[in-house]
Amino acid sequence: MSTSADKKKLFIGGEWQEANAYYDLKSPYSGKVIAQVPLAEKEAVLKGIEYAEQAAKEMKKLTALERSKILERVAELFEKRLEECALILAKENAKPLKAARGEIARTIETYKFAAEEAKRIHGETIPMDAAKNGKGRFAFTKREPLGIIAAITPFNFPFNLVAHKLGPAIAAGNSVILKPASQTPLSALITAEIFEEAGLPKGALNVVIGKGSVIGDILITDPRIKMVTFTGSVEVGLGIKAKSGLKKVTLELGSNSAVIVDSVNDIDAVVSRCVEGSFAFAGQVCISVQRIYVNENIFDEFLQKFVEKTKQLKIGDPEAESTDLSALINQKEAERVEKWIDEARKAGTEIVCGGSRDGAVLMPTIIKNAEPTQAISCQEAFAPIVSINSYQTWDEALDLVNDSEYGLQAGVYTTCVQKAFDAVERLEVGGVIVNDIPSFRVDQMPYGGVKNSGTGREGVKYSVEEMTELKLAVFTL
Ligand code: NAP
Numbered sequence: 001m002s003t004s005a006d007k008k009k010l011f012i013g014g015e016w017q018e019a020n021a022y023y024d025l026k027s028p029y030s031g032k033v034i035a036q037v038p039l040a041e042k043e044a045v046l047k048g049i050e051y052a053e054q055a056a057k058e059m060k061k062l063t064a065l066e067r068s069k070i071l072e073r074v075a076e077l078f079e080k081r082l083e084e085c086a087l088i089l090a091k092e093n094a095k096p097l098k099a100a101r102g103e104i105a106r107t108i109e110t111y112k113f114a115a116e117e118a119k120r121i122h123g124e125t126i127p128m129d130a131a132k133n134g135k136g137r138f139a140f141t142k143r144e145p146l147g148i149i150a151a152i153t154p155f156n157f158p159f160n161l162v163a164h165k166l167g168p169a170i171a172a173g174n175s176v177i178l179k180p181a182s183q184t185p186l187s188a189l190i191t192a193e194i195f196e197e198a199g200l201p202k203g204a205l206n207v208v209i210g211k212g213s214v215i216g217d218i219l220i221t222d223p224r225i226k227m228v229t230f231t232g233s234v235e236v237g238l239g240i241k242a243k244s245g246l247k248k249v250t251l252e253l254g255s256n257s258a259v260i261v262d263s264v265n266d267i268d269a270v271v272s273r274c275v276e277g278s279f280a281f282a283g284q285v286c287i288s289v290q291r292i293y294v295n296e297n298i299f300d301e302f303l304q305k306f307v308e309k310t311k312q313l314k315i316g317d318p319e320a321e322s323t324d325l326s327a328l329i330n331q332k333e334a335e336r337v338e339k340w341i342d343e344a345r346k347a348g349t350e351i352v353c354g355g356s357r358d359g360a361v362l363m364p365t366i367i368k369n370a371e372p373t374q375a376i377s378c379q380e381a382f383a384p385i386v387s388i389n390s391y392q393t394w395d396e397a398l399d400l401v402n403d404s405e406y407g408l409q410a411g412v413y414t415t416c417v418q419k420a421f422d423a424v425e426r427l428e429v430g431g432v433i434v435n436d437i438p439s440f441r442v443d444q445m446p447y448g449g450v451k452n453s454g455t456g457r458e459g460v461k462y463s464v465e466e467m468t469e470l471k472l473a474v475f476t477l
Contacts, residue, residue: 006035008185010044010209011192013051014202019044025185028094028360029318029327035092037185040208045177045218048206052148052175053224055203059173060145062201064119067171071115073198078108078159085159085190090318092186093155094327094360097319099281107159110443113460114167121172121464128474138475143468145173146226146248150219152212152240154232155329156284158184161252162191164443165229166205168463170195175204177219181232183329185209212236220244227467231286234380234452241455250456250466252448254380257438258291258401259411261302262394262419270413271305277411277437278386279313279364282325286453287409287439290381292388293397299390303368306388307353310364325384327360334362337383340375341365349374354384372403380406394419402428408449409438430457 009016019038027034040048059067078085082104089100123141128134151165158180169176180188185207192207208215216236220228220243227248230240237251259277264270277289294302318326328334338357344367345351354365362383370377370387377387391397401410409431412423420434430449433440441447448457456466 006033008035008037008189010038010040011189011196011205011207012040012044012048013206014196014204017044023182025092025183027091028183028329035186037182037209040210040215042215042218045208045210045215046222048177048208049148049219049222049224051203052177052206055175055201056145056147058201059170059175059204062173064121067173068115068118070195070198070200071111071118071167071170074194075108075111075115077194077197078104078111081190081194082108085187087319088186088190089159092184093158094318094329095281096323096326097321098324100318103157103160106443107163110160110163110460111167113444114163114171117168117460117464118171121468123470126472136477138477140473142471142473143172143464144471146467146469147174148225149174149176149227149229149467150225151176151178152216152219152228152230152232153178153180153188155181155184156281156286158187159191160443161231162188164231164458164460164463166191166195168460169229169467170200170204171460172464172467174467175206177206177208177225179208179210179212179215179219182209182211216240217243220247229456229463229466237454248466250448250458250463251454252286252456252458253406253408253452253454254382255286255406255408255449255453256290256378256380256404257287257406257408257410258293258404259289259437260397260401260413260423261292261294261298262397262412262414263295263416264298264413265415267298267301268305271302271309273437274386275306275309275313277439279310279325279384280439282328282362283384283386284329284382285439287441288382289386289411289437289439291377291401292386293391293400294388295397296390296392299388303352303366303388307366310353310366313364315361315363325364328362328383329360331360333383334360337362337365337381337385340379340381341367341385344370344374344376347371347374352388372400378404394422398423398426402426405452406449407451408453409433409440411436411438411440429453
């Protein structure tokens with residue numbers, strides 16, 4: 001086990017280790033210190049890489065069944081510790097308990113998918129005699145683990161987004177160095193405890209905690225690390241891509257996701273889903289609904305119902321059972337978006353609801369008909385704020401969605417099957433969700449973006465492809 005109540009340890013080489021320096025981890029909502037967290041210095045990170053290198057050899061020898069059993073056990077242990085993990089999320093992340101339990105349930109499912117995926121990693125035979133010079137040859141491919149994978153993760157889903165990296169990496173027989181976000185190290189340490197108890201070979205998972213800007217480069221540039229899998233902001237993602245040389249890199253970055261509401265059968269149900277998508281976890285979701293484009297025929301009704309529903313949200317302590325929405329990850333983030341709101345107000349744009357801030361808590365905010373050039377339209381908000389805009393024609397709606405530097409997922413509500421297919425064809429995103437919000441995700445589906453939303457795909461099977469190398473064998477018969 002990692003430690004006593006609040007002084008934590010690093011997990012390196014399968015051992016819990018003290019550090020030379022610690023920082024106070026504060027709860028974003030209460031401001032109270034919840035743990036003393038060790039900072040990994042350069043030596044500790046290099047030690048982690050050394051252990052991971054040794055463990056990679058052992059991981060490669062494990063059978064598919066052995067890797068699968070470890071992951072099954074991880075899922076079982078998360079089930080046992082669900083409430084404890086949910087509470088950690090409420091404390092270190094200000095994620096309301098209801099949503100926190102939802103994240104742990106998904107985490108369990110992700111590890112279960114990884115346990116299953118471990119058993120079906122395979123290559124294929126190649127029809128060599130289809131080529132003039134291929135006669136008399138037999139060839140097959142196999143997938144091999146890469147070796148060491150560095151996983152750098154964000155604060156917003158610190159259990160499930162870590163699972164999206166550890167699950168497939170271990171399923172494929174790799175070892176991992178995990179660098180969690182500095183605000184959410186406790187979830188990473190619990191994850192390490194669980195992997196340890198599940199019987200993962202020592203050194204196959206190492207957790208190094210420290211500012212990304214300080215220790216990140218060691219992971220990104222060390223030649224022993226074969227892949228960097230990153231989820232986070234565009235700015236950091238671009239830096240990783242620029243510095244990582246020939247390493248494989250997966251980047252799951254941000255977005256300002258949009259939904260088109262063109263024609264609907266049940267407007268109340270659609271409004272409910274859109275409110276949920278806009279304000280779940282205070283909008284700190286990479287596929288949060290940030291822009292809604294509503295057909296002018298139903299715009300007024302949609303907006304009025306949306307405001308009514310938003311006003312019912314309960315704002316407050318993440319540890320209270322009834323809370324829907326709590327603090328942002330820190331006050332600076334709330335202040336950043338408050339400025340956007342002020343700018344929109346000054347430009348004469350109507351703030352229909354919310355717009356005020358109390359410390360790190362930003363009230364759920366609705367902006368009516370924002371200009372495409374305003375920050376709320378064209379930058380990633382990552383906060384409880386949404387712009388609701390009317391449009392006249394279908395083509396205009398598609399153009400507005402595509403008028404973005406990002407392209408993660410988009411949602412389209414339409415009762416017309418031709419329009420649904422047209423949207424799939426023309427929207428510049430990684431995933432089009434028909435008759436639901438862009439925030440829809442289950443953990444086995446391919447997930448990732450185009451444009452500034454990143455490169456590569458997650459979703460366990462797809463991550464396994466990214467985290468393995470294809471090897472070819474040709475036999476001369
Ligand atoms: P972030 O600031 O980019 O941080 C993400 C991770 O990168 C953290 O562990 C951070 O460490 C680390 N980091 C920071 N600077 C680094 C550097 N120079 N080199 C290496 N690592 C570095 O993002 P965040 O604020 O945690 O998360 C929010 C962002 O993540 C949003 O843009 C959101 O859209 C995106 N996101 C995308 C997805 C997706 O699947 N597409 C999912 C969730 C979130 P520190 O915490 O120590 O700074």
